[in-house]
Each structure stands twice: as structure tokens, then as C-alpha cells.
Amino acid sequence: MASSRDGPLPNTDVARLLREIGDLLELDQANPFRIRAYRNAARVIDGLTEPIAVVDANPETLLEELPGIGEDLAHTIRQLAATGGVALLTRLRRRISPDELELLQIRGLGPKRIRALKSGLGVRSVADLRRALEEETVRTVPGLGARSEAKLRAELSARPTGPPRMLRATAAHYASLLADHLRAVDGVRQVEVAGSFRRGRETVGDLDLLVSATTPAKVIRAFTEAQGVRELLQQGDTGASVRLDAGLQVDLRVVPAESFGAALYYFTGSKAHNIAIRRLGQERGLKINEYGVFRGSRRIGGRTEREVAKAVGLPWIPPELREDHGEIEAARAGTLPGLVSIEDLRGDLQMHTTSSDGRDDLETMVRAAATKGYAYVAITDHSPAVRVTRGLDAAGFRTQGAAIDRLNAKRGRMRVLKSVEVDILADGSLDLDDRSLARFDIVTASIHSAFELPADRQTRRIVRALKHPAVQVLAHPTGRLIGERGSMNANWDQVFRAAAEQGVWLEVNGQPSRLDLDDAASRRAVSLGVTLTIGSDAHSAAELDGIRWGVDQARRGWVSKASVANTWPLATLLRRRRRS
DNA sequence: GCCGTTTTCGGCCCGACTGTTTTCAGTCG
Secondary structure (H helix, E strand, C coil), X not given: CCXXXXXXXXHHHHHHHHHHHHHHHHHCCCCHHHHHHHHHHHHHHXXXXXXXXXXXXXXXXXXXXXXXXXXXXXXXXXXXXXXXXXXHHHHHHHHCCHHHHHHCCCCCCCHHHHHHHHHHHCCCCHHHHHHHHHCCCHHHCCCCCHHHHHHHHHHHHHCCCCCCCEEHHHXXXXXXXXXXXXXXCCCEEEEEECHHHHCCCCEECEEEEEEEECCHHHHHHHHHCCCCEEEEEEECCCEEEEEECCCCEEEEEEECHHHHHHHHHHHHCCHHHHHHHHHHHHHCXXXXXXXXXXXXXXXXXXXXXXXXXXXCCCCCCCHHHCCCCCHHHHHHHCCCCCECCHHHCCEECCECCCXXXXXXXXXXXXXXXXXXXXXXXXXXXXXXXXXXXXXCCHHHXXXXXXXXXXXXXXXXXXXXXXXXXXXXXXXXXXXXXXXXXXXXXXXXXXXXXXXXXXXXXXXXXXXXXXXXXXXXXXXXXXXXXXXXXXXXXXXXXXHHHHHHHHCCEEEEECCCCCCCCCHHHHHHHHHXXXXXXXXXXXCCHHHHHHHHHHHHHHHHCCCEHHHEHHHCCHHHHXXXXXXX
């Protein structure tokens, strides 16, 4: 991983190496708190909105000043950022192979059992484990038996390539089916989907359902017997876990109403946020668990999340912020952002019609958008260069423009903006001539090719496009597709600064597999003075609602209403364009 | 490894479930 490179390692890579050290230390059965310290540091680094070197250059924000980072970790982080390696990591990698790390990903295997398998059977990789399972020798290892062997076998056959994370929008479908199913059960009072789903993470590893009910047994039975349940993983008096046919694991927990808020807080996470909250409780002589807030044995709160927060002297913190990325400090200081919400949106600035790769025609899209109560929408069909989308040429856009004029003449309430998603070519020039571009109300530009350019060329390409006077929005700026393609290599700080300087707005694309900019990039961009837009990028009328996935991602990025151009009234939007 | 209205050592969030154990360890969230 650490190879010859120029410039410091990006924060995400430093965080990854810190996590690797944590995992290796765990396999090495190091002090659990030492392990936690490395993982905590990884999270803190992930939460930084500026490159490590920038933070560290400011005497006020030296690494040592960050929560949970002391002298040792600060040195380690500096060295990792500068060189991509550190002696501890090298030493650990020599002792423990990457294959062994993979074993840690298997559910049911922790450091103790991995060590037992290694010393007892010589298991040093997933492949070794498969062999041992076939030979039925796992049961001979002390502490493991035939049941454990069977569970491991099921675990490996169910997920041959490791635990998949499912797109949040896909998981939402199963979540709402199950939640509705449970709401219909006798004695059920409240049902919430908690976990990373509630925090708005772009992908989820499992679903956490929380129910308050008078008769847990009934709820648990209804859950384990629900349609689409493939396998019962575990079951107790207060909950159960199942795997769905779709492969998704779902955990159910049933609590009494007086514990619902505490349980919701607890099962929403993140784990790091909860630990921080519990520590605050501890400082006040309180014990906080999923059943409530306790002083001694006396319950002093827990019916609502607000009661939990109040017990530790904090206002309620939106779930999207609960990552221990500074939200607790902000809550304490009274500086939590007022997050943008779906109700704030007055328009949608990115959607397609049958004129390019959309599945519904202009009239259908406009009619559907009008039912959302929008004051304006922009129709952004593709330009010709994106071949697969059958983009429009200059003449095609003129025809479409005339059709939009006719629609605007008919409909008084919602303004349809003439727009385009014009392709940015490999050299940073645009796929339509300047005269054509000048005719649009608003021009969105984006990249659909040459994702693999070296960082410096990619940066120059994007910045050149941003400097084109016609360009108002840069759509899905990094080009990532979740689980398929990473962000383009570019100097994103430089891109964000150029966008801020030029007055170009950066999109948070609502497509469930894009969500681009993502949460961290949105936060960073806004901190550098960038204005965002949130767009559905709908390719059908039904997909217009997908804008909410973009809103949730922006909320995770601490984005407030004022930073999102399509929360503004139409007049403001038009006035704040670059060339108005 | 971090940290201090338990300050430089001795703590570090808290509980559920499973399996193998004869009283609890390991794992997970």
C-alpha cells in the first residue's frame, strides 16, 4: 500500500491504515483500550474537514489537541501521512498476514477463536478455514464445538465474498415492508428503523428495527415468521435476528414504552457517538443503557431521545450527525447546524426526459414535479457526447426549448427552466458551442468519460470547465458509483476553491448509487465557501422522490438550508447566477 | 493508547445472546 508517491497521504488513507493497525492489534490480542484508541483515531481523522497537514500546521489545532489523540498517536499519524508507513504497522504486518485479517471479518470469529484455530489447526486464511470445516476438525478446537462449526460453515456459504453492504434506498424497501408488518401486530405502539439507516448512511450492513410493545413474544414471532425471512440467526426474550432472502440481516429489539427513547438512541448509534454520550453520563454519575438513564437504580429518563440528551446537558442531535465527528462539541456550544430538510426544497435542478435517457416525456416529468409543490424545475437532458444516452444536439435543444416555452405559457405556478447536462470532454471543454449554451436558463456540466486521468490533469480539466462562463452547476462532481467506481483522482480542495471563486454550484446528486458529492465532501466544500444544489437526477417521474436521498447525504455533511441553491425562491436563484 | 471535580495510575460504555462451560468466555452491536 505504501508505495512511491508524491505529496502527503489523503486523510481517508491514513484512517484506513490506523484501522488496519487496530485490526492487527486485535488479532495480536493487545490491550482492548489500545485497540480502541487506534480505531478512535481513525474516526477522528475521517471526521476532519481539512487535510491532516493543514490542521496540524495551525498551533491551535495540533493533532495532540484532537479528542483521543495524544503524543504517541499524533506522531504515528504524522508519520503515516508523510510516508504511508510506520514501524508498528510494519512489525505487525510481518507477524500477521493480511489473510488472517480477513478471518476477522467473519461473523462469529474474534481474535481468541482465530488464535485458537491457528494454534490448533494451523488456520491462517479463509481458505484454510474452509478446508478445516470440510474436514470437520474445527469442533476439536477447545471452546468450539459442532454447533460453532455448523455456524461458521453457514456463514461462509451465505457470504462467500464477505458481508455486502446494501444501498440505503434498496434497504428502505425492506425496512418499510417489515415495519408495516410489525405495526399491524397486537400491542405494538411504536416502530422505528434505527441503526445506520436512520443516520442516513449511503449503504447499510443490516437493518435495526426497534419496537415498543406490551407483548414482546408476539412481536418476535411475527418478525421471525415474516414474509421474505430466509433464516433465523438468533432469538431471545427481547429480540431476534434474521436474514432475508435478499441477503440482508435484520435485527429486531422489543422494549417497553418507557425505554423507547433510550433504546432508539442506543440502536441508532453510531457506536462512537453512544460511547461519548455514555461517558458524559458517567461524568454526571449517570448510567445510560438501552433501558433508560439511571441515577443509581432510579430511572430518570428514557421515554424519548430528548430525555437522554437532556440528561447529559445536550440538545437533541439529529441522527445524521451522530458519528462523533464534532457534533457533541457543537451541541454543547450551541452551534449545531440547522440542517437542510426536504421541505426546504423549492425546486429540482436535475432531471431527464425521453429526449435523452429518461423514461418519461417532458410533459409527464413536469406534471409529476408540479405535484411536489416545486416552484421550479430544470430539465437537464444530455448533450451528444454521451452516446448511450442519445443526447440532444443544438437543434434538439432549440426544439425542446420551444416546448418548454409552451408549457410555461400554460402553467402559471411552476416555472420550467431550460437547462442541459452538458458533457465535460477530456480536455475540459464543453460538448456544446457557446452560443447554444448561452440560450439556457441554467447550465449543468458533468463528466461521463475519462475518469482515470492522473490527478493533476483531472483537476485542470474540471477547473477549466468551472471557468467556462456558461457553467452554473457541476453535477455528480467526483463521478463515483457506490460499490463500483471510486471518486476520480483530483485535488478536490482546489476544485472546491475554484467553484467558490467562480460562483459555480456543486451538486449533491440524489441517485442512490451516486450521492455525489458525499457527506464529507459536502461538508468540506461548504466550509470552503461553495454553494450546493441537491438534485434528483430523475430518469422517470417516479424517481423524482429520490431527491430525498440527496437531502439525507447533505444533512450528514452538516449542510444547512442557506447553502443549498434550490431552497431559494426562483427570483433569488436566477439573480445569484453568475451571468445575471 | 488516552486521560484527569477519582490528575500521573488505574481506570476506560454496557448489555444480549450463544455455546460449551459446570460458572462463564467470546462475540456482537
